[in-house]
Amino acid sequence: MTTSQTSPRRITQRRIAELAGVSQATVSLVLNEKADATSRIPEETRDRVLQVLKETGYVADPAARRLAGLGNKIFGVFTYEPAFPTASQDFYAPLLSGIEGTAEELGCDLLLFTSAPVVDGTRRLLHENNRLRLADGCLLLGVEMDPDELARLVADGFPFVAVGRRDVDGVPYVAIDYTTGASELVGTAWELGHRRYAYVHVDSTGESVVDRRDGVIGELERRGGPAAASGLLAIPADGPDGATLQAAWQQVRASGCTVLVVETHETARRLRAMAEASGVAVPDALSMIVLGDAARPNGDANDFTRLSPPRTALASAATTLLARMLDPHDDVPEVELRQTLACPVMAGATLVAPEDAA
Amino acid sequence: MTTSQTSPRRITQRRIAELAGVSQATVSLVLNEKADATSRIPEETRDRVLQVLKETGYVADPAARRLAGLGNKIFGVFTYEPAFPTASQDFYAPLLSGIEGTAEELGCDLLLFTSAPVVDGTRRLLHENNRLRLADGCLLLGVEMDPDELARLVADGFPFVAVGRRDVDGVPYVAIDYTTGASELVGTAWELGHRRYAYVHVDSTGESVVDRRDGVIGELERRGGPAAASGLLAIPADGPDGATLQAAWQQVRASGCTVLVVETHETARRLRAMAEASGVAVPDALSMIVLGDAARPNGDANDFTRLSPPRTALASAATTLLARMLDPHDDVPEVELRQTLACPVMAGATLVAPEDAA
DNA sequence: ACCGGATGCTAATACGGATTAGCAACCCCG
DNA sequence: CGGGGTTGCTAATCCGTATTAGCATCCGGT
Numbered sequence: 206m207t208t209s210q211t212s213p214r215r216i217t218q219r220r221i222a223e224l225a226g227v228s229q230a231t232v233s234l235v236l237n238e239k240a241d242a243t244s245r246i247p248e249e250t251r252d253r254v255l256q257v258l259k260e261t262g263y264v265a266d267p268a269a270r271r272l273a274g275l276g277n278k279i280f281g282v283f284t285y286e287p288a289f290p291t292a293s294q295d296f297y298a299p300l301l302s303g304i305e306g307t308a309e310e311l312g313c314d315l316l317l318f319t320s321a322p323v324v325d326g327t328r329r330l331l332h333e334n335n336r337l338r339l340a341d342g343c344l345l346l347g348v349e350m351d352p353d354e355l356a357r358l359v360a361d362g363f364p365f366v367a368v369g370r371r372d373v374d375g376v377p378y379v380a381i382d383y384t385t386g387a388s389e390l391v392g393t394a395w396e397l398g399h400r401r402y403a404y405v406h407v408d409s410t411g412e413s414v415v416d417r418r419d420g421v422i423g424e425l426e427r428r429g430g431p432a433a434a435s436g437l438l439a440i441p442a443d444g445p446d447g448a449t450l451q452a453a454w455q456q457v458r459a460s461g462c463t464v465l466v467v468e469t470h471e472t473a474r475r476l477r478a479m480a481e482a483s484g485v486a487v488p489d490a491l492s493m494i495v496l497g498d499a500a501r502p503n504g505d506a507n508d509f510t511r512l513s514p515p516r517t518a519l520a521s522a523a524t525t526l527l528a529r530m531l532d533p534h535d536d537v538p539e540v541e542l543r544q545t546l547a548c549p550v551m552a553g554a555t556l557v558a559p560e561d562a563a
Numbered sequence: 564m565t566t567s568q569t570s571p572r573r574i575t576q577r578r579i580a581e582l583a584g585v586s587q588a589t590v591s592l593v594l595n596e597k598a599d600a601t602s603r604i605p606e607e608t609r610d611r612v613l614q615v616l617k618e619t620g621y622v623a624d625p626a627a628r629r630l631a632g633l634g635n636k637i638f639g640v641f642t643y644e645p646a647f648p649t650a651s652q653d654f655y656a657p658l659l660s661g662i663e664g665t666a667e668e669l670g671c672d673l674l675l676f677t678s679a680p681v682v683d684g685t686r687r688l689l690h691e692n693n694r695l696r697l698a699d700g701c702l703l704l705g706v707e708m709d710p711d712e713l714a715r716l717v718a719d720g721f722p723f724v725a726v727g728r729r730d731v732d733g734v735p736y737v738a739i740d741y742t743t744g745a746s747e748l749v750g751t752a753w754e755l756g757h758r759r760y761a762y763v764h765v766d767s768t769g770e771s772v773v774d775r776r777d778g779v780i781g782e783l784e785r786r787g788g789p790a791a792a793s794g795l796l797a798i799p800a801d802g803p804d805g806a807t808l809q810a811a812w813q814q815v816r817a818s819g820c821t822v823l824v825v826e827t828h829e830t831a832r833r834l835r836a837m838a839e840a841s842g843v844a845v846p847d848a849l850s851m852i853v854l855g856d857a858a859r860p861n862g863d864a865n866d867f868t869r870l871s872p873p874r875t876a877l878a879s880a881a882t883t884l885l886a887r888m889l890d891p892h893d894d895v896p897e898v899e900l901r902q903t904l905a906c907p908v909m910a911g912a913t914l915v916a917p918e919d920a921a
Numbered sequence: 922a923c924c925g926g927a928t929g930c931t932a933a934t935a936c937g938g939a940t941t942a943g944c945a946a947c948c949c950c951g
Numbered sequence: 952c953g954g955g956g957t958t959g960c961t962a963a964t965c966c967g968t969a970t971t972a973g974c975a976t977c978c979g980g981t
Binding site for chain 2: 972
């Protein structure tokens, strides 16, 4: 794929120089407002050059600028999960929204690495001929990221920020404090009298998933000792497989739990439907707690008692952090390279005291 | 903003050349598999170079490749309306989805021109220091586009495709045949006996808007002569301004029309609510026709009789066309530079024969 | 032994812009 | 009138890659 730039003569600094009767270097100096002691350009010359620049509508070639060692205000965006079998679309939408909004404010363009090939079920950023270096820095999204790739980026000194906590040395990130949020929710349930919990969770080693699990289990152990956490029923349920979810629901029902903890809104919605279909009223017979929010605020009324992770703000903060890392005038202190945002709890209507409460 | 690439020594072809004991040119030749008569590289040398390439994990600098005149498989994406006050988000989501999916298949990256400044209410692609030239070609989205900018792009010979019909010479586009779709809908209504129409339309000169209007008015004139079209009540209603829409509804009601033609799903939803609130049953007392689809397939049940523009397919086709234009082996015939997709009609449940039908 | 042609590679240059060293002209001062 | 400083600019080089011209070397043929 070659550029079919057959246009007779692209406008370059050299061309501008010819028209203005100066050298290419002078044009560059005028463009970059270099008024060092070494290179002073008198008003007259400067105006003449500016005049020609205006007439021709000159625009610098970003590739050349980049090659010459300048930044070009482009942030790369990479998503580890393939973003467009529409399934994950709802997941990424608020993140991309936050990134785009902030990039617009910063006057940056975004380079989406849609070309990354899928290997072993996850996409590879560092494939041959990746266009990473075209960007000044990069934002990484995804539930799970390849630690080797992260380490390589760190080693190469390539500026990037992960959206979500990452357990790899030297990786800058902005995260959501799921642990505390999950703890709060479980703690509230405990205080209402709930003692028997079922927990339908996503089977993933992604840091955010682990954080939520830690929050749930940690809080139960704190409240009731190790025994309480054993009242916990862990059921992997990682997708929209109807049969799997039905089986999970049967287990939940058989467990005699009074409250059901679920990872995602979508799964919660379906489990609630199964519960109602089985004649189990929510929340009267069974309370429900959801550790995530609905993808869309509107949609079907979302009255789950739940966490509401600030995902747009998360992505926005990551973008801002990356911009700061790239700003040579801003020496970002080490501690700010790892940020954590609080995860608010939404009261909802699916958590009430258990029927058999003391 | 400079690149803080202080990494000791980036891996370049020159470095590879040193390690393999050959010249930089040889490395380039091996990389690009040039086996011309002029430059033959024996197996042995080639293997040695490939070995070093593999060991070092060399990746070509895309900026340098670009500067040297190669394409780099990057498609620019530009939206004329600011995409992220979330309002237009629903509008762009299916389009971006189509673009992303196709780009992924093609192995292309996407450069989102989020940095474009807003001037006079619309964004400018060709601002100073735009990064357009970094892309091989560009996709343009938006209800209204600046004809001057389009003409400039054509004149410069920059490869691009507009998503939606454009009335500017030499502009390649992929469009949706709104005119025929709107005609069909209005024709169906006519055959059911409707003679008095109200038409609440967006006040815009965007080609797609004009096409829909032409379809509605054209069909009425064909069916009932110029007189029929005078039975048409045009009411500008360009936004979510509640008062304006209320006024529009009052006019609609006073007009004694039997069928209401509306541009967008969102407006239709609100007008239906106003109708029901006024005791006017839809569709029994008032039929409704909508010239667009809901942003999200799910959401509130969408049973409007309506057009369902294939927007994802539209964007996908535009992306494919751009790829073909950039392929030097593919000499796209002139006629294929302007494509039109059919716009299917969804039967829905809001169009019935008028109460006073003969 | 010498010539023509292939083989295997490299030197040189282009791409467009940023930057630095430094040239030429002028001015001021002694 | 000559030396040192300033002013106004330019030539040259670099960034990393692609591409072309062409230099050695060897081989086969006569």
